[in-house]
Amino acid sequence: MLIILILFFSGIFIGHFFKNNKKLIKSSESSLGISVFLLLVLLGILVGKNQKLISSISGLGFKAFIITLFAMLFSIFFAYIFYRFNSYDR
Numbered sequence: 001m002l003i004i005l006i007l008f009f010s011g012i013f014i015g016h017f018f019k020n021n022k023k024l025i026k027s028s029e030s031s032l033g034i035s036v037f038l039l040l041v042l043l044g045i046l047v048g049k050n051q052k053l054i055s056s057i058s059g060l061g062f063k064a065f066i067i068t069l070f071a072m073l074f075s076i077f078f079a080y081i082f083y084r085f086n087s088y089d090r
Contacts, residue, residue, distance in 0.1 A: 018024050047053055053060075
């Protein structure tokens, strides 16, 4: 964990000093996108190799759907409550 924090803050430090270098920013943005896609492909390969996870994916999908549905419903409900009690028309 310490190594991750050191790398994170060193990236912030380096980014602060090179924020006006447009060429570096453009190349780092494109390499970041490629890295994210590569990590997603590798994650997909690892998930595909895990037979236990593949066999239980239908149950996981249903649970994820239920959690997402309730999160959306409660978000809408609390946004409505917040809007009703903080209306500026009064």
